[in-house]
Amino acid sequence: MKDNILVIGGTGKTGRKVASKLESLGHNVRIGSRSASLAFDWYLPETWTKTLQGMNKVYITFQPDLAVPGALEAIEELTRLAKKSKVKKLVLLSGKGEREAELCEQVVMHSGLDYTIVRASWFNQNFSESFFLEPILEGFVALPQADVKVPYVDTEDIADVAVAALLNDKHNGKIYQLTGPRAYTFKEVITEISEVTGRDIAFTPIALPAYVNVMKQQGVPSDFVWLIEYLFTEVLGNPANSEITNDIEYVLGRQPKDFSDYVKETAVTRVWSPKILA
Template sequence: MTSNILLIGGSGKTGRKVVEGLKQQHQNVRLGIRNNVPAFDWDKPATWPNALAGMDKVYIVYYPDLAVPGAFEAIKSLTEEAKKAGVQKVVLLSGKGEKEAERCEQVVANSGMDYTLIRASWFNQNFSESFLLEPILAGHVALPMSNAKIPFVDTTDIADVVVKVLLDDFHNGKTYEITGPRALTFKEVVMEIAKGTGRSIHYEAVSLGKYKSMMSAAGLPDDYIWLFDYLFREVLGKEENQAITNDVEKVLGRKATDFREFVQYTTRKGIWHQGIPQSI
């Protein structure tokens, strides 16, 4: 059956791949992003009704993170608006181990619409499309939490899971914790990328305080520094968040992508052999 599906964050790391996956399944997709007609802007609730009009299902990616002040209120208003618009099912991308995000999950779970919650671990693609690309290109990655073992997950796996749960009502009411198949420290990640690319890349363990000072010296805004401080402490600082799950396999019937495979396919794309971009 064909559904009309709004993909909030449809140009982002998971959203783009969800769009492709749904198109392959002959679904009607609408991108919920600022540069679209109708537009969707988290900061302009007046844009939400037009973006939701006529939609059966919605994939919600909140930006920048469900833990930031204002996220709870935004998710509450959006779900109310979605229900009013006749949306029947919502899939929320959440962060594994974030207590604040769980409050937002509860809003979706209690919305009266069908729902599935996807709690993802840190993405592999943070090293190829996000804030960790620049240090990789520079050959020097200074990060705190050197002892944390992180079960990095590939956005391809998240997107495949999202497509599956959007289309299959078997997953209604379920919460999936999506991780990769191995937990790696930042040092191990850097070694894997260095080995896979044949480039010289070094990891430097720094304290969280020093990392925050580095972000501040680089001119990053205070709310960005607050968020990273929170994510490093809350997600990476707790042992329970290092656990590996088999939810990717449970939903998809195939193994989750290993970090090594991510390194291989990203190396083939040439992303780690380019110059340092002006802004990431």
């Protein structure tokens, strides 16, 4: 039996992979994004009802993060509208170790709908598709919390777990915490990328206040500065986030992708080649 599934954030890091996998399995997928023919915009709640119509399951990713102010109210309203629209199941992508995100999880968990919560550690792809990419291309990376180890998880693994959760009722009512098989410090990450690409990429520890000041001087939007400061203090500062779990193996029956394999695969695409800046 084929499902009608709305993928909110269907052009993002995990959403596009979830959508592609579902489509390959023959399900009817609606992309929830501002650029979609039936637009979905987190900042325009009036777009939500039409996007939900006719859908029986929803994969939810909130931009930029469930921890930001306003996210809880948005998830509350979306959940209310989903229930009104006869949606049967919600799968929420959340952040591992984010207390604010857990408030959003509670909304979904107490909605009366079937649900699965997918708490992910930081993505491998943050280094190739997000805010860590530019300094890597420039050859100089300065970050706070230099000694903290993070078990980075691959978005391919997250997408596979999300698809399994959407399609199989045995995952109803479950909370999965997704990590990679090994934890890395920022210096170890940059060393790995440097060695595989053959580039000289320097890493320097920096105090968080200094890092925040640099972002402000560069004109980074204040809400993004707030989010980065939150993530580096509340998330990376939480020792529990170094914990490695076996939830990916439990759900998928295989090991998660190792960060070193991600680096080797990604290096082939030349995304870390400086000429990309030209």
